[in-house]
Amino acid sequence: MSVAENLQKLKSQLPAHVTLCAISKTKPVSAIQEAIAAGQLDFGENKVQEMSEKQSQLPSSLRWHQVGTLQRNKVKYLAPYVHLIHSVESWKLLQEIHKEAQKAGRCIPVLLQMFIAEEETKFGLDEAELRQILDHPELAGLTGVTIQGLMGMATFTDDEKQIAKEFSGLRKLFEQLQGNYSGHPSLDLKTLSMGMSSDYQIAVKEGSTLVRVGSLIFGERTYPA
Ligand SMILES: *Cc1c(COP(=O)(O)O)cnc(C)c1O
Numbered sequence: 001m002s003v004a005e006n007l008q009k010l011k012s013q014l015p016a017h018v019t020l021c022a023i024s025k026t027k028p029v030s031a032i033q034e035a036i037a038a039g040q041l042d043f044g045e046n047k048v049q050e051m052s053e054k055q056s057q058l059p060s061s062l063r064w065h066q067v068g069t070l071q072r073n074k075v076k077y078l079a080p081y082v083h084l085i086h087s088v089e090s091w092k093l094l095q096e097i098h099k100e101a102q103k104a105g106r107c108i109p110v111l112l113q114m115f116i117a118e119e120e121t122k123f124g125l126d127e128a129e130l131r132q133i134l135d136h137p138e139l140a141g142l143t144g145v146t147i148q149g150l151m152g153m154a155t156f157t158d159d160e161k162q163i164a165k166e167f168s169g170l171r172k173l174f175e176q177l178q179g180n181y182s183g184h185p186s187l188d189l190k191t192l193s194m195g196m197s198s199d200y201q202i203a204v205k206e207g208s209t210l211v212r213v214g215s216l217i218f219g220e221r222t223y224p225a
Pocket residue numbers: 023025046067068196197198212213214215216
């Protein structure tokens with residue numbers, strides 16, 4: 001199946017309110033161009049240098065998503081163009097994004113990445129750390145960022161019940177925050193980023209508004225990323 005066919009199939013399964021972000025890490029610009037030709041605008045990468053190289057070669061109308069660990073010293077490279085940063089897991093990173101966004105004359109939308117899996121390997125905030133950021137007295141002063149929602153990665157397992165439980169827990173937390181923090185100037189809680197190739201169907205059922213799908217669109221990656 002071609003990239004276009006894969007995209008078409010996926011889109012036919014997703015409800016209209018769910019954004020499909022095509023994760024193009026490790027894949028060549030030509031593969032992204034195939035997806036663009038099929039109408040895809042949202043792309044995600046996990047390495048800033050790779051994203052910036054691709055961004056500079058492709059139409060400026062694309063929406064670039066940063067997923068995965070983001071080092072503070074790399075924020076300046078993506079600040080001028082990034083559409084959404086999915087992986088904020090510290091106050092310091094949030095401050096850095098604010099600073100670079102101001103330099104770029106922008107306000108950058110971000111998601112706070114939550115730790116919801118059983119594995120120790122996946123990073124993200126726990127609920128106490130999340131509250132520390134949301135209740136930080138200086139948050140409203142970070143005018144270069146808008147916290148647009150939460151992101152989470154489920155445990156890598158065949159146990160669909162386990163995955164559903166983790167996603168549903170994140171959705172409940174998201175809904176709680178929407179109630180608790182409505183009207184906060186730094187928050188516009190509308191995006192719940194959960195689900196990838198192996199579990200996007202469960203994620204959508206559990207309330208995801210944005211799925212991050214790579215290998216189902218572009219094929220398996222030949223080296224780990
Ligand atoms: C690579 C990656 C994805 C996509 O993974 P697939 O299994 O190829 O769909 C989604 N989210 C993040 C954070 C990733 O790093």
